[in-house]
Amino acid sequence: MCPTPPLRLRLRRRGVRIAVWSLVTALVVAAGLTGMVLWQNSYDMDEQRVSIRHGGHTLNGVLTTPRDGRKQHGLVVYVHGDGPVDATHDDGYKPMWEANAQAGYASLSWDKPGVAGAPGDWLDQSMDDRADEAAAAIAWARARPDIDGERIGLWGASQAGWVMPKVAAKTPVSFVIAVSPAINWLQQGRYNLLAELRADGASAERTEAEIARSDTIRRLLRRHATFEEYVGAMGGDADGMTAERWGFISKNYTADATRDLRALRGIPVLLTLADHDINVDITDTERVYRRVLDAGGDLTVGRYPDATHSLLKQSIEQSDLRLTFTALFSPRSLFADGFLDDQRQFLEEAT
Template sequence: MQNTKRRRFMIPLISLLTVAALLTGVALVGNSFRFDQRAVTIPGPEGDLAGVLTLPPEGAARGLVVMVHGDGPVEATQGGLYSPWFEGAADAGFATLSWSKPGVGGSEGDWLGQTMDDRAEEVSAAVDWAVAQDDVPTGTIVLWGASQAGWVIPKVARDREDIDGVVAVGTAINWLRQGRFNLLAELERDDATTQEQEAAIEESDRTRSLLERGASYEEYLSAAAGADTMTEARWGFVRRNFEADATADLVASASRPVPVLLMAGTKDRNVDVAETEETYRSIFGSTLTVTRVDGAHSLARPVMEDNDLAGLLTGTFWPRALFAPGVIDGYT
């Protein structure tokens, strides 16, 4: 009887081990990418920045992509989620430089203390570092920027003569209009009642009024009615940046005929991509290429942003499948 019981116990254990081995194998295959990568340290305005330089696995790279993150505490590889972008650039013969934001992943400083001008200064310092390295290919330099980077990369392209191209992913034009668009889109998604919509808009208007008169964090807290109140550091960040508008910097950057690729998700609830496209077209004209995909704000398949479990599992086992069809191929 003891042997029988042991065998009965071992069968499910063996099954679990088999499943674990299969999942491990899938994860290894799904996270095997066509690039080589090494850690780098970049001197930034606030201290050293911990970064990664990604290179094609074979042959010399013919240019460099400099990645400019969106909002939030983003690490150099975004936890591995940038790997498809790294691979797409490597397939085109380009290296990619990316670094963790100040205060994140070993980088010194505090990203919440920055303005958009500070962020642009940081990007420019990273480009200067790359140009000074003998083993970093900077004959052609492309800025890749997502979301909030839409207020950063035009400043860099405006001020530098060595930027040869721009890839803008889900970028906005005006901070306040973007916030209102996002609020209304989320309310619509959640099937909010008229009363809920009115309350949310009233709260948003109240916060905007506080920002416009430079209210302290204590004033904000006493007036905040919603559950999702900002931290003091976040309030300071928003107060320094809420007036951001990319239009003037975009116009200034267009003085040089640098090709711009705008990549927009048709299911983007964060940014009014129609406004962005219209503005970019009016400024860049024939130097602009627009790629629209059936994706969300990050250009992921919409289900990946709407379903946390689906996004987590896909990001863990097969990151390439996160993105809407055509995203990485179009980028390459």
């Protein structure tokens, strides 16, 4: 008979077993969570990188297509909002692309110039430049045998509201999905300023000072002031403004969609608005869209009471922790209830 191991040795062995099983448990949990993240961030569509020639340079794009076995599909062309946006919008577009695929539509998007290694600089662009870019992408798509050239439309958010009507004036489109678009650049800026001040609980004195600063900037823009003049007028404090951004604003601050919207008459338009939008005055946007399009167009307005400007649920967007965890474990749940289904249904009925 073997002698019984000393107590210290038995405790040490027990401690090793506990440590091993704890490690195994942790690895199993980690593997399960990783698998869940991968599963939730896998989408029912095929995705490929594409290159589109435009203006002597290349647009680096992503084309997604449904897995339905059809040889041709309609196409949703994505027009970005403001900022340095890549083709997938950091994967934020993918739940929408999946919804498009469920409706039988492919989706096309591209890196903004200067983003993710793409040539050029998006801050050099006017709204007309952006419209030319989108029109070139549509021409490229129409030449593909897997795209139905009679069923190509636009999806665009925020700043894209100034771009998409210009695209429709350059080339035929079958539909437009306008998400949180503004009408007038300067009016939007003032609305956003006041909304943010209210949200911050700003004092009357601070509000008055910010309005005066905004009025100064408007005067500088009207007289085509340089960036150096802007910095001087701000007392030497650029407050995050760069020369490139100032140039972009100077190019585009007169943007107003009112007249251009007439190019959308006669085609289906889905106007998507969020009740918690502090960037865009949705009441003004809806009023202008109805005035211009109701008489000679096919306008559908969708409003989402729990949504922010980005059409994310307000409760999620307000919490960085919830935003991160939802993006990882349930990305389709980021969006306002009904948002993805409504766009899918609109595509099914539009053409």
